[in-house]
Amino acid sequence: MIGCKFRFLVRCLALLGIQGCAQTTQLFSSQVVKPGVNSTRLGVIVNAADPLSVRIGKYYQERRQIPPRNMITVRFATGQTILSSKAFQQLKEEVEAKAGEHIQVFALTWAAPYRVDCMSITTAFTLGFDLKHCAEGCKPTQLSPYFNSISKEPYTDLQIRPTMAIAARTFDQAKALIDRGVSADGTAPQGTAYLMQTSDSARNVRAALYPMTQRLLGKRFDLRVVTADRLEHQTDVMFYFTGLSQVEGIDRNRYLPGAIADHLTSAGGMLTDSPQMSSLRWLEAGATGSYGAVVEPCNFLQKFPHPGVVMFHYLAGNTLIEAYWKSVAQPGQGIFIGEPLARPFLADQP
Helix, strand or coil, rough: CCCHHHHHHHHHHHHHCCCCHHHHCCCCCCCCCCCCCCCCCCCEECCCCCHHHHHHHHHHHHCCCHHHHHHEEEEECCCCCCCCCCHHHHHHCCCCCCCCCCCCEEEEEECCCCCCEEEEEEHHHHHHHCCHHCCCCCCCCCCCCCCCCCCCHHHHHHHCCCCCCCCCCCCCHHHHHHHHHHHHHCCCCCEEEEEEEECCCCCHHHHHHHHHHHHHCCCCCCCCECCCCCCCCCEEEEEEEECCCCCCCHHHCCCEEEEEECCCCCCCCCCCCCCCCCCCHHHCCCCCEEEEECCCCCCHHHCCCHHHHHHHHHHHCCCCCHHHHHCCCCCCCEEEECCCCCCCCCCCCC
């Protein structure tokens, strides 16, 4: 029954905030989710005008044995971090015309552009450009239909293709990221989840989720709540969730293949020009997946990954792209980066 209770509680958190769950009577299925995404269902989008994108796409195709028909080549100007909604719409129409009905998720092969006007590029590709996913000031945005979903085929079921960027500054970094993701598959790592409670009160809001997460998942994985602004010299990091604008010492840990790490802050998703710590730093330090905001989201819990939800789905056998996307209720302002098909854990048995 852990699955049922957990899904019920996190849905409450997304829709109502931390308070009020006791008044909600709708329960969600306790069905265990089997992974539905693999290399035959992933479309890889390559920018032919960007030599690094082309090289990443070719290497990823080789390592993941992506069918040729799943490789989608487009061409647009490089050197930009933000696409206009008009330029993006033309790009998305071209991509959708080339994507077969079998494609359930997308992988991008660049770090920039990371944004489409007021949205992240991964959410724009997933849900389409829509001002409902944007906000001027501290306001909520549109709820994702994929949040905490049991869907195995998001395009078939919901007409959306969750998107993740295989983001890197150099080919060597991209290669290392891809290799980590591939090597993670089926390893069932016995690592640790570090849930950091920091001194930054504005960015430490996810700490309110830690007790429930530890209570419901603590018997399935080693979860540790750590009161500190940095984590160093740990050799078993599988999950690392924190809230700071700059996170010191992240390159002094060892991240297991498939590891997920992110920091709740305003501009982590500005991958190549952030005034804060770019989420790319997590991948460069050895993580396999991360997330960050591309525009000011304010510290809404719903706009950042819910640690318990991403761990729940990852431990249940979902791929990285499935588990991470299912953990963000309002993803319009955040970008997902990493190796999409990493799948360290075997599917649970009912």
